[in-house]
Amino acid sequence: MTDPGGEATVIPTDISDESEILNLFGSIRERWGRLDILVNNAGIGIFGELVDFAIEDFDKTVQVNLRGLYLCCQEVVKLMIPAEDGYIINISSVQGIKAYPTQSAYAATKHGIMGLSKALAAEVQEHGIRVSVILPGGTDTGLIARARPDLDRSRLIYPEDIARTVLYLLSLSDRAMVDQIVVRRSAASPF
Secondary structure (H helix, E strand, O other): OOOOOOOOOOOOOOOOOHHHHHHHHHHHHHHOOOOOEEEEOOOOOOOOOHHHOOHHHHHHHHHHHHHHHHHHHHHHHHHHHHHOOEEEEEEOOHHHOOOOOOOHHHHHHHHHHHHHHHHHHHHHHHHOEEEEEEEEOOEOOHHHHHHOOOOOHHHOEOHHHHHHHHHHHHHOOOOOOOOEEEEOOOOOOOO
16 A cells, blocks of 8 residues: 555544543644544443443443534534535444444444434535444454453454445545445344
């Protein structure tokens, strides 16, 4: 692969902290004045049966997985509307369309990302802003080890597969649009 060039800046941000999100986008606004692509991929998973699940853990899951994503979308749209261009890619999960036992809080946030993304796409389409959602299945991360210890780790999706899915979306012309892509483990049941 050839080096595409460009520059990168790392700005560590606690997505559960609204002031840090505002600082992140303030820094972007100050340095570049615009943002062309946002990939919302931050997420946590705390698992347990609903009957015993601590409300603090539910709140934390919502704070990171849904509220943080919402605030990032809100701030990036403020940068993208004046440019009449931009691409927002939200990483949900197969949990956005199905659910598993002991994962109610996680599933609720991933379903929420789907609803938020659909409404946002309808709101910003007239401004030339595209919104897509990627719904990965079991991906080889620390989160899946806690969520689904029953899965054979050698059969999990590579994180690079999800990164390539993002690049695929970005490679499409302005005439093509993909609303959502479900990436399942090849060992999982089709559809």
